[in-house]
Amino acid sequence: MEITLTLNGRRITASVAADTVLLDFLRAHGCASVKCGCETSGCGLCTVFLDDTPVLSCSVLAVRADGHRVTTLEGLEAEASEFVTFIADQGAEQCGFCNPGFVMNTIALLRENPDPTDEEIRAYLAGNLCRCSGYEGQTRGIRAYLNAKKEGRL
Amino acid sequence: MLTIDRYLRASSLEEAYEAAQKKNSAVLGGMLWLRLSHRHVSTAIDLSALGLCGVEDLGDRYRIGAYTTLRMLETHEGLHRDFGGVIGDALRDIVGVQFRNLATVGGSVFGRFGFSDVVTVFLALGASVELYPSGTVSLETFCGMRGVKDILTHVILPKRQVRTAYRAMRNTATDFPSLNVCAVLAEDALTVTVGARPLCAVAYRLPAAGAGTAEEIAEKIAKETVFASNSRASETYRRHLCRVLVARAVDDVYGKGGES
Numbered sequence: 365m366e367i368t369l370t371l372n373g374r375r376i377t378a379s380v381a382a383d384t385v386l387l388d389f390l391r392a393h394g395c396a397s398v399k400c401g402c403e404t405s406g407c408g409l410c411t412v413f414l415d416d417t418p419v420l421s422c423s424v425l426a427v428r429a430d431g432h433r434v435t436t437l438e439g440l441e442a443e444a445s446e447f448v449t450f451i452a453d454q455g456a457e458q459c460g461f462c463n464p465g466f467v468m469n470t471i472a473l474l475r476e477n478p479d480p481t482d483e484e485i486r487a488y489l490a491g492n493l494c495r496c497s498g499y500e501g502q503t504r505g506i507r508a509y510l511n512a513k514k515e516g517r518l
Numbered sequence: 519m520l521t522i523d524r525y526l527r528a529s530s531l532e533e534a535y536e537a538a539q540k541k542n543s544a545v546l547g548g549m550l551w552l553r554l555s556h557r558h559v560s561t562a563i564d565l566s567a568l569g570l571c572g573v574e575d576l577g578d579r580y581r582i583g584a585y586t587t588l589r590m591l592e593t594h595e596g597l598h599r600d601f602g603g604v605i606g607d608a609l610r611d612i613v614g615v616q617f618r619n620l621a622t623v624g625g626s627v628f629g630r631f632g633f634s635d636v637v638t639v640f641l642a643l644g645a646s647v648e649l650y651p652s653g654t655v656s657l658e659t660f661c662g663m664r665g666v667k668d669i670l671t672h673v674i675l676p677k678r679q680v681r682t683a684y685r686a687m688r689n690t691a692t693d694f695p696s697l698n699v700c701a702v703l704a705e706d707a708l709t710v711t712v713g714a715r716p717l718c719a720v721a722y723r724l725p726a727a728g729a730g731t732a733e734e735i736a737e738k739i740a741k742e743t744v745f746a747s748n749s750r751a752s753e754t755y756r757r758h759l760c761r762v763l764v765a766r767a768v769d770d771v772y773g774k775g776g777e778s
Binding site for chain 2: 406469491
């Protein structure tokens with residue numbers, strides 16, 4: 365069936381099968397930041413925004429995005445670049461495989477709650493699994509980023 | 519692997535109901551559980567165009583649309599205020615925010631899953647469900663119904679003066695619960711529900727006063743409840759957890775150390 369959606373600000377029309385998931389659709393349309401991790405809705409790696417709401421693209425049918433806005437990390441470069449650069453400088457990541465989902469969900473958190481506590485950060489990112497950093501580096505990196513912003517160092 | 523032949527965005531409940539009667543059709547909720555199944559679906563029925571997403575405050579009750587997400591419930595101010603935050607307590611450990619932005623009330627309730635946090639808390643709050651075309655039935659009755667081909671459109675939560683508590687045990691923070699318990703103390707009754715047995719949650723209703731100490735209530739419920747074993751916990755461990763979690767939840771609603 366034919367669907368029309370706005371992907372990263374660009375209106376596209378495409379034909380999809382009824383059981384194509386959004387993750388596969390996005391990768392086929394050049395969004396390589398959207399990665400397939402667990403495929404069981406548990407790891408957060410495939411996080412994208414559906415009308416500004418973070419969702420797991422491995423568990424959304426592409427047809428359900430018809431008429432909606434979908435944003436991947438490729439579409440958030442301006443908003444994400446400052447944070448991503450800061451996090452890299454902090455050494456808050458190791459292999460970086462989980463980074464796209466982690467960055468997408470952190471941006472969602474900061475849009476919803478610009479001044480979160482550490483507990484709120486951990487709760488919001490509970491659905492983003494990272495197998496090498498142990499999470500402390502990520503939490504510390506976000507805290508340092510927020511502090512740097514508050515102190516006008518960014 | 520899930521395969522789907524045809525996708526139908528229903529334009530009316532009649533159309534959705536008619537499609538749902540056909541063999542191998544499936545009504546879509548958040549699709550999180552369905553996605554994990556090895557199933558061939560002839561028609562996937564999407565209810566998103568039917569206005570079933572949102573929480574209505576009707577004065578004496580809340581009417582929650584089947585396509586309302588768990589995240590919307592968790593962050594709803596009125597539900598938080600009127601039910602002492604118990605809905606948020608029950609939902610916040612379900613995987614992650616992105617998951618709860620997809621998981622729907624209808625999918626969670628219609629499935630009557632043996633791991634559900636949603637059914638356990640709604641059952642304790644005295645919920646009922648609106649089914650098309652059958653009408654409204656209590657959630658407790660619905661939990662015992664099999665082979666339902668109706669469309670679940672709404673969940674109704676009556677407003678009452680209540681004190682609430684939710685307790686769950688998970689092997690890891692965002693895993694399915696090994697057992698969950700909800701206690702709701704109203705003027706006339708104490709309701710305790712036990713879920714993730716791993717069977718659908720069951721409810722016990724006790725007098726608001728004179729039902730015994732928290733430990734006595736917990737002992738009675740642990741003895742009466744049917745448990746089973748799975749990869750998360752054994753039957754014996756679940757019975758033990760039941761004693762502990764019920765006692766803590768009852769203590770919470772009466773004030774710790776208090777006798778009912």
